Amino acid sequence: MTEVIKFDKEGRIGRITIDNPPANALSFAVVKGIANTVANFVEDTQLSALIISGAGKMFVAGADIREFNMARPKDVPELHNLINSIEESPKPIIAALNGLALGGGLELAMGCHFRVAHEKALLGQPEVKLGIIPGAGGTQRLPRLVGAEMALKMIVGGEPISAKEALGVGLVDEILTEDFISDSIAFAKKVMSGSARPTGKIKLEITDSTIFDKWRDKIKPKSRGLDAPYECVSCVEAAFNNSFEKGLELERKIFVNLRDGEKSKAMRHMFFAEREINKVPGLSKNTETLDINTAAVVGAGTMGGGIAMNFANAGIPVKLLDISKDAVETGIEIIRKNYNRSVASGRFTQETVEKRMELITGTTDYQDLSQVDIVIEAVFEDMELKKGIFIELEKVCKSEAILASNTSSLDINEIAKVTNRPEKVCGTHFFSPANVMKLMENVRAKDTSIETVATIMRLSKTLKKTGVLVGVGDGFVGNRMMHVAARVAEFMVEEGALPWQIDEVIYNFGFPMGPFAMNDLAGVDVRYSIRQEQKKLYGDRRQSIILENLYQTGRFGQKTNGGWYTYDKGERKGRPEPEVETLIVETSEQLGFKRREFSDQEILDRYLAALINTGAHVLEERLAMRGSDIDVIWNYGYGFPRYRGGPMFYADQVGLDKIYKSVCNYNTDYGDWLRPSILLERLASEGGSLGKYSID
Ligand code: 3H9
Numbered sequence: 001m002t003e004v005i006k007f008d009k010e011g012r013i014g015r016i017t018i019d020n021p022p023a024n025a026l027s028f029a030v031v032k033g034i035a036n037t038v039a040n041f042v043e044d045t046q047l048s049a050l051i052i053s054g055a056g057k058m059f060v061a062g063a064d065i066r067e068f069n070m071a072r073p074k075d076v077p078e079l080h081n082l083i084n085s086i087e088e089s090p091k092p093i094i095a096a097l098n099g100l101a102l103g104g105g106l107e108l109a110m111g112c113h114f115r116v117a118h119e120k121a122l123l124g125q126p127e128v129k130l131g132i133i134p135g136a137g138g139t140q141r142l143p144r145l146v147g148a149e150m151a152l153k154m155i156v157g158g159e160p161i162s163a164k165e166a167l168g169v170g171l172v173d174e175i176l177t178e179d180f181i182s183d184s185i186a187f188a189k190k191v192m193s194g195s196a197r198p199t200g201k202i203k204l205e206i207t208d209s210t211i212f213d214k215w216r217d218k219i220k221p222k223s224r225g226l227d228a229p230y231e232c233v234s235c236v237e238a239a240f241n242n243s244f245e246k247g248l249e250l251e252r253k254i255f256v257n258l259r260d261g262e263k264s265k266a267m268r269h270m271f272f273a274e275r276e277i278n279k280v281p282g283l284s285k286n287t288e289t290l291d292i293n294t295a296a297v298v299g300a301g302t303m304g305g306g307i308a309m310n311f312a313n314a315g316i317p318v319k320l321l322d323i324s325k326d327a328v329e330t331g332i333e334i335i336r337k338n339y340n341r342s343v344a345s346g347r348f349t350q351e352t353v354e355k356r357m358e359l360i361t362g363t364t365d366y367q368d369l370s371q372v373d374i375v376i377e378a379v380f381e382d383m384e385l386k387k388g389i390f391i392e393l394e395k396v397c398k399s400e401a402i403l404a405s406n407t408s409s410l411d412i413n414e415i416a417k418v419t420n421r422p423e424k425v426c427g428t429h430f431f432s433p434a435n436v437m438k439l440m441e442n443v444r445a446k447d448t449s450i451e452t453v454a455t456i457m458r459l460s461k462t463l464k465k466t467g468v469l470v471g472v473g474d475g476f477v478g479n480r481m482m483h484v485a486a487r488v489a490e491f492m493v494e495e496g497a498l499p500w501q502i503d504e505v506i507y508n509f510g511f512p513m514g515p516f517a518m519n520d521l522a523g524v525d526v527r528y529s530i531r532q533e534q535k536k537l538y539g540d541r542r543q544s545i546i547l548e549n550l551y552q553t554g555r556f557g558q559k560t561n562g563g564w565y566t567y568d569k570g571e572r573k574g575r576p577e578p579e580v581e582t583l584i585v586e587t588s589e590q591l592g593f594k595r596r597e598f599s600d601q602e603i604l605d606r607y608l609a610a611l612i613n614t615g616a617h618v619l620e621e622r623l624a625m626r627g628s629d630i631d632v633i634w635n636y637g638y639g640f641p642r643y644r645g646g647p648m649f650y651a652d653q654v655g656l657d658k659i660y661k662s663v664c665n666y667n668t669d670y671g672d673w674l675r676p677s678i679l680l681e682r683l684a685s686e687g688g689s690l691g692k693y694s695i696d
Contacts, residue, residue, distance in 0.1 A: 005033030006055070012048040013188045014041050023061035024054040026104045028076045030064075034108075035082045042089050049192035050089075051184050052112060053096035054105075059121065062103025065130065065268055068259055079104055080136040080252060083111035087198045092191050096184035097121040097172065102160065107134055110141040113197040115172040116187050117163040118180050123171060124160025128228045130271060131264030131643060135255030137200075139235035140247040144202040145171050148236060152215050156232045200244040212237040225510045225643055228258055262653060266645030269691060270635060273628035273646065277468045280453060280625075281696060287454040290400060292462065296321060296372040298389055299379035300331025300362070303406060306434025307376055309335055310463045312356040313435070319372060321363050328362035335360060338435060366396045374459070376428055378406040381533070386410065387418045394419040402452055404428040405443075409475050409530065412445040422447035426456055429476060430465075431637045432522070439636035440465040441476050466636045471623040474537060477630060478637045480623070481614040481647070482515075483534070484673055486527070488610040489515045490544035491670060494588055496595035497603060499564045500576045505603045510641025515607075516564040520557035520574060524550055524564070541672045546587045553583065605662055609674065612651040612690070613663045616677035619693060627693040649691035656684035 004020040004027065016037050018024045034052070041050045054060055063079055072078070077085075086093050086108070095101075095109035097117040102124050109115050109123075117123070125134045125142065133139060134155060143151035146169040154161065166172045176183035215233045223229045231254050239247045258264050293316065297308045300322035308331075311318035322328045339353040348356075361368075369375055375397060377389050386405060393403050402424050405415055416425035427443025440463070442456045453469065460467025470477045489502050503514025519527055528551040535543070550564065557563035558572070565574020588595050615630045624630050631646020644650050651659050660681055666674045683690060 004029045014047045015051045017055050019055035024058045025064035027064040032076045035077050049188040050093045051096050053098050058099040059097045059101040060105025086111040092196050094188050104136050107136040107138045116174045117172045121163040122160040123166045125155045126158040128158040131228045131267035132258045133232050139251045140239045141199045143239045206240045263643040269645045269649045273632050282450050288451050289455040292373045294372045296369045296375045298377045300328050304378035305331045305335045309435040312359040317359045319361050332362050366392045370396045374402040376404045390418050412472050416445050423449035438466050440467045441470045442467045468629050473623045477624045478633045481611050484614040485610040486515045495593050497598040505600045512639040520563035523557050525556040549587050609662045611647045616680040620679045622695050627690040652689045652691045660684040
């Protein structure tokens with residue numbers, strides 16, 4: 001085993017280097033190593049000061065999150081105790097922040113008596129993003145160094161600050177710009193004759209005690225279902241109302257509580273899930289990728305315009321093609337309106353918008369796409385139309401260019417066949433609104449090459465999206481699951497529930513909206529036409545007719561001021577519509593159903609069973625590589641609450657045997673829509689996990 005802690009001396013200065021790649025996380029081994037070295041330093045009369053820094057580009061990215069679920073070996077001190085003992089050292093200990101200092105890393109640095117930082121270092125307490133609070137003194141030491149407002153900003157917001165900002169607020173003592181190691185030794189020499197400077201001894205006073213309630217109000221809109229942000233505020237507040245020791249005790253109690261709770265476990269699962277999506281078998285750092293320096297989008301509608309904005313936002317020139325000059329102009333006009341909204345909200349300056357608009361050029365001539373590196377087709381979901389476009393693209397585009405489709409459901413293998421470069425054909429499925437939603441389902445067709453896969457996965461990062469690789473199949477991953485769950489919701493409506501009851505249950509579970517409100521947003525007519533297509537695949541299954549009946553009334557959703565709900569002028573939130581309720585009751589009669597009560601719990605169970613069972617089918621069919629990939633898709637594409645960890649992780653928490661039994665029950669009502677997945681059955685009987693399942 002390599003040594004994770006290195007120690008050397010220069011004269012009277014000792015130096016610890018934490019060398020625990022990839023993130024220098026404070027694993028049990030690191031904590032033990034630092035503890036032993038600090039104890040030796042305190043005893044060593046030859047040494048007057050100690051420097052702690054990290055190897056490589058990071059100082060320390062925090063406690064080792066993977067070890068949160070493991071039992072700590074008896075000979076390893078708790079991190080907060082190690083930090084207290086550093087603070088208690090009578091001789092100065094200096095944290096030399098060579099790079100990122102996050103979470104426990106910053107807490108370690110604040111336990112030291114001095115902090116110097118590289119100009120590129122970043123300092124932060126991101127624990128809140130994992131559903132916890134800083135648990136090794138951060139909520140008590142940070143306010144002592146930077147005051148209440150800044151501490152709240154860093155701890156509740158979770159975003160890091162730069163070394164320069166840290167210097168300004170008193171979190172670091174000096175920024176070192178030249179040779180980091182020799183400069184930190186020089187700093188240590190400067191302070192070694194002085195005494196240690198314990199942060200915990202700094203007296204705290206509050207000038208405005210209303211600040212804490214103001215923060216509680218401020219975080220409300222973005223903290224639905226979360227506990228950690230509020231606990232962060234309470235702990236910082238406690239620093240002002242308690243002794244340092246009492247504050248630490250309280251922090252510890254809350255930290256342990258949150259760490260061991262379901263919400264943080266789910267958020268930690270999501271942290272690792274987001275990192276797993278980049279691991280594609282056969283793809284390595286050496287896989288060749290095509291540099292995407294120019295792009296084109298075919299189809300200047302809402303989706304195409306949104307996709308074009310992504311390229312412009314990333315500084316990549318993009319051509320927007322449609323059949324008529326009018327369509328192109330309208331598309332560009334809509335893009336400008338979207339950008340103008342961002343100017344009005346203060347997100348972008350007018351100058352930024354002008355620069356981005358300059359990168360978008362409209363055209364009606366395919367010849368203008370001859371030199372672009374990638375084309376994304378984003379036209380109406382019509383196979384023949386798409387094939388026609390790919391034939392044109394094949395003719396004009398340079399041979400290296402990637403040809404991608406934004407289809408949300410059609411067979412990309414079939415599209416690829418009309419080209420002579422199937423290895424360069426793939427899907428890049430953006431979610432609406434494409435300039436806002438973070439998810440991209442990157443679709444690998446039968447012949448898509450690994451280089452094309454690598455290029456689109458990298459493109460997702462360039463566009464600041466979360467790209468998840470999926471396979472070809474009806475609806476790919478996200479929409480396949482969503483369509484089944486939406487059908488189950490409609491079946492429940494036909495049997496006795498009401499759309500607003502279902503939506504409320506789903507909203508209360510933590511989704512941003514329920515399936516009917518979502519349908520009103522996306523368009524009842526859009527779902528209707530998808531259903532007509534799906535009849536070709538699933539015509540023999542139970543069909544819900546309520547959607548068709550609603551469609552016949554011309555209530556297409558928000559765009560017609562009414563769908564499942566009615567939307568008063570200027571309102572984006574609908575109100576239950578008695579006429580729709582009448583239509584629902586009539587539909588039940590038409591189907592011969594005697595309407596019955598559904599409890600909220602039953603609604604939730606049926607809806608989630610549909611999602612989970614379809615997710616398991618998706619894994620069986622190898623459309624997703626991992627259960628955790630599905631969780632990322634559902635978090636980023638559909639707003640599945642992160643603190644519940646995605647449908648696959650959630651299923652594990654409920655118990656797969658319980659879910660499997662429910663699916664078998666519901667199968668009687670819904671037939672093949674809820675045909676129990678063989679994988680689900682197997683994992684349930686073996687005590688396996690969907691969240692950790694991988695197809696390899
Ligand atoms: C904490 O500190 C609690 C304390 O208050 C109290 C304790 C008592 N642990 O993201 P990347 C791995 S909570 C374990 O792809 P980047 C990561 O999984 C912690 N592993 O790189 C990945 O592994 P793999 C508070 C960690 O350059 C590899 O490093 N800290 C940890 O895009 C590369 O990661 C945080 O929340 C960790 N702490 O981003 C910071 N950190 O290669 C969490 C990273 O096997 N980390 N790994 O997939 C991050 O935000 C980003 O990883 C970071 C680097 C910005 C550091």
